[in-house]
Amino acid sequence: MRITLVGSRHFGVTTLNMLRQHDTDIVRVVVADAEDRLATAARAAGIEVTVQASPKLVTASEIAPGTDLIVTAHSHARISKEALAAAKLGGIGYHPSLLPRHRGIAAVEWTIREGDPIAGGSIYHLADRMDAGAIAAQDWVFVKKGETARELWERALAPLGQKLLAEVIGYAKTHKTLPAKPQDEQFATNAPKLPH
Template identity: 35%
Template sequence: MRIVVHGQQAFGKSVLEALLDRGDDVVAVYCAPDAGGRSDPLKEYALHLGFEVNQPASWADPVELEKFRSHNADLCVMAYVTAYVPEEVLNAPVMGSIQYHPSLLPMHRGPSSINWSIINGETNTGLTIFWPDSGLDTGPVLLQKDVAIGPDDTAGSVYFNSLYPMGVDAILESIDRIESGRAPKDPQDPAAGSYEGWCRQKDAEIDWYKPATTVYNLIRGCNPQPGAWTMIAGRKVTIYDSALAGSMAVEPGQITDISGEGGITIAADKGSIMVMQVKVDEEDKITALQYAERTGLKVGDRVGSKPSES
């Protein structure tokens, strides 16, 4: 079967590697246009192997569509594509296109599905391989795999430890099902599920007056990107490694402990958060204790702002 790989970043590279390792016939590689001065790992790997890498600036260009059709592909494998792809492209291969999505569709359609599932405090997620259509993650489902979210999991740990490796295997399994004629197209219920947009900086500001579990879920769901943050002494401090801690009879946002064995403990509603790793503005990550020592932070100091001050 002639396959086009359309993807990005490390996940796209791993899918291409896996397909080539088992002898699949990859006839073309597509990835997003270069951005931010950083080269895409999928692009670099494909170029190293001698592939021409296609990076359409817009699928509205009829030349790009004709070029895609010229590959005479049987299937397009979309390995973590977040940009819109029109149906003319999706349907160009003989068997159409399949796409990886890191949630159990129809739940958490959209580009930040892992973030939102953890921010919402959910204990289960998964991945879906589906047949994309003109909607946003709305096409029929081919297969799904469940993944548990542990109480201390982060967006990074759920993705890299589970959804990433399982996703590569799920794509291979899906291709095998297609080749054997056993690939379902189970419609999604358009009235079910949810859609969320990008999880951005504006969504990641910590409100210490919210319950500690809610704050902890936000920190976990934003780790490593976009990073949950708060203001301390006029500077933006992003929090990474952290843990739930006990309740203290103090106002939320107050520092209740600074310990070399842990870090900085900050009160929230009905509990507190022990902060262990931070980043200040655009500087490198450091331990919370290092941050406290450098800035002179002490027990009793306040972080963030009261709701009326936000």
């Protein structure tokens, strides 16, 4: 399984490490910032690093040739249709909510703000619309009373993302396809960035 990993920050690095433990071939890491800790970790592991021409978009030329699957981990860039077509199985990402609920950049913050007793994570197919692709895997966790968004992310949602990504990638390696269940649009909510 040849993977192009697109991402950043701590979650990008933990995803890189998880992929390496699961016997995948990470052929390229794509980052928006050459100094990001994911870029540093990839270079240290001898993996090719490509810096996006635009921080908002990943193009087909930035995806490694012969990629089976694009995996995003803490990436705020849209993966272009052409980039997805360059990978045999397209692309998947992790979103820290039970999609279609809380689509958007501040899903964990909105989970706390709305007082949701349950949070969750979704592995979804990257598609034209942000966070709107079919679901490949999903699981839930309880939210502790008084927990902050950061505490919820670190305690439960980041580890859940690693577990679900590993499961979906394992499935893809075995079956040469990805599970896909369309999102039910009637339950979609938005989670735009909150003012600080």
